[in-house]
Amino acid sequence: MDAVKEALREGRPVALFPDGEGVVLVTEVGRDVRVFRFGEGRRFPSLAAEFPSMDWWERALWERGYTPEGHPDPKPLRRHDLPYAFREFKELHEVPVGPVHAGIIEPGHFRFSVLGERIVNLEIRLGYQHRGLLALLPGKGPEAALLLVERAGSEPLAHALAFAQAWEEALGRKAPPRAQALRRAALELERAFGHLGHLAGLFTDIGYAYGATQVGRIRALLQGELDRLTGHRYGRNFLRVGGVWREGRPDLSALALYREELARLLPRLLKHPxxxxxxxxxGVVRRVEAEALGFVGPTARASGVARDLRQDDPAYSSFQPVVRQGGDVLARAQVYAEETLQALDYALHFLTHLPEGPLAQDLPPGDGEAMARVEAGRGEVFWFVRVAGGEVALAEGVDPSFKNWRALELAVRGEGLPDFPLCNKSFDLSYAGNDL
Structure with a gap:
């Protein structure tokens, strides 16, 4: 276990999932991926006491019938048929919020321990969207599997791309160059569309109606261009294993105009008193906390962690991640704004430099296994696929929200209870993505 601990000290966990009677741990150290297999008889040594980033991972395995020996507080993460005890603070007032909320947001329970209106502790209880999606994948062919994978979280293109790339890698194939460019263009439009949604929500939460309506207007227009490219307003049913199904015709001049308008609008909005x-x-999350708990995406970059998986993709020439040091709600909003402009630049680049060639290649049935990671709007999406005879034998996925929900617990400590909705919206995490 010494090598495992060294990897966690120097890096962060990417995925932890069961494989037979043992478990597989995937870590990222610097920009290198390291894979470890350990444990037997559905028992493995817990790492959570020494590495808090492993807590949720091990709890997720515990409720799947695996035993993390030595875990400080094993209790369910997603399953509500198992007993669960919230942490108690006898001298503090407890404020339960959820799981049913006003509006149309997904269900989640938030238990606040407060002194007056000051939040001392927040414990998040999710799992209300748990669908057993991972258990539905074995036995599925690529098309049926992708239908499920696209519904894993709130970023269907990113999940579909990671899953398709893992399947292709397992069989030693790649999508044609034209399909790869179209995939990346759609991914960047999904990123821009998502980030503008985060910003519109933030402006709404503080009562800044002008900012919310202006950002929301352009967001709706971008969604129309995503529909023209992919045939779906959320990009579903566009990617396939081996390439893409279709090539739409988005309005490139309109995309350039939206980019120009956002470049003028967003800096002004974010400087408004x-x-x-x-x-x-x-809602400050410090860099040391982001690194210790393995946060990803804009959540981490707003706290000074300069990591974006697009740094490893040669198609993104001269890529520089957007980084802020403040770690507060404003820093996260600034990252969303700058990454929106950056995403539109790349989308336009990919769409105006499409290689010649087919949109897909058919992959023969085969055997193999591989993993793939994609930088979604919220951060790293991970999929591992084991293929046997052209069907899924084992599939494990991780949505970035699974890695980032604990950032909200940290961000609200010491803040007033009325600031919780603003802090929550600044991360804008996916409940369903956590609850796979």
């Missing part, structure tokens, strides 16, 4: 007053210095 109302925005600065409500977002600056609120």
């Amino acid at each position: 109302q925005v600065l007053d409500r977002m600056r210095y609120v």
Whole structure:
């Protein structure tokens, strides 16, 4: 276990999943991926006491019938048919919020321990969207599997791309160059569309109606261009294993105009006194916390962690991640704004430099296994696929929200209870993505 601990000290966990009677741990150290297999008889040594980033991973395995020996507090993460005890603070007032919320957001329970209106502790209880999706995948062919994978979280293109790339790698194949460019263009439009949604939600939460409506207007227009490219307003049914199903015709001149308008609009909105007053210095996540708990995506980059998986993709020439040091709500909003412009630049680049060639190649049935990672709007999406005879034998996926929900627990400590919705919206995490 010494090599495992060294990897976790120097890096972060990417995935932990069962494989037979043992478990597989995937880590990232620097920009290198390291894979470890350990444990037997559905028992493995717990790492959570020494590495808090492993806590949720081990709890997820515990409720699947595996035993992390020595875990400090094994209790379910997603399953509600197992007993669960919230942490108690006898001298503090407990405020339960959820799982049913106002509006149309997904269900989740938040248990606040407060002194007056000051939050001392937040414990998040999810799992209300648990669908057993991973257990549905074995036996499925590539098309049926992708239908499920696209519904894993709130970023269907990123999940479909990671799953398709893992399947292709397992069989030693690649999608044609034209399909790869179209895939990346769609991914960047999904990123821009998602980030504008985060910003519109933040402006709404602070009562900045002008900012919310202007950002929401352009977001709706971008969704129309995503529909023209992929045939679906959320990009579903566009990717296939081996390439893409179709090639739509988005309006490139319109995309360029939206990019120009956002470049003028977003800096002004984020410098508005109302925005600065409500977002600056609120909901801080420090860099040391982001690194210790393995946060990813804009959540990590807003806290000074300069990591983006697009750094490893040669198609993104001269890529530089957007990084902020403040770690507060404002820093996360700034990352969303700059990454939106960056995403539109790359989408336009991919769509105006499409290689010649087919949209897909048919992959013969085969055997193999591989993993793939994609930088989604919220961060790293991971999929591992074992293929046998052209069907899924084993599949394990991780949505970035699974890695980032604990950032919200940290961000609200010391803040007033009324600031919780703003902090929550600044991460805008997926409940369903966590609850696979």
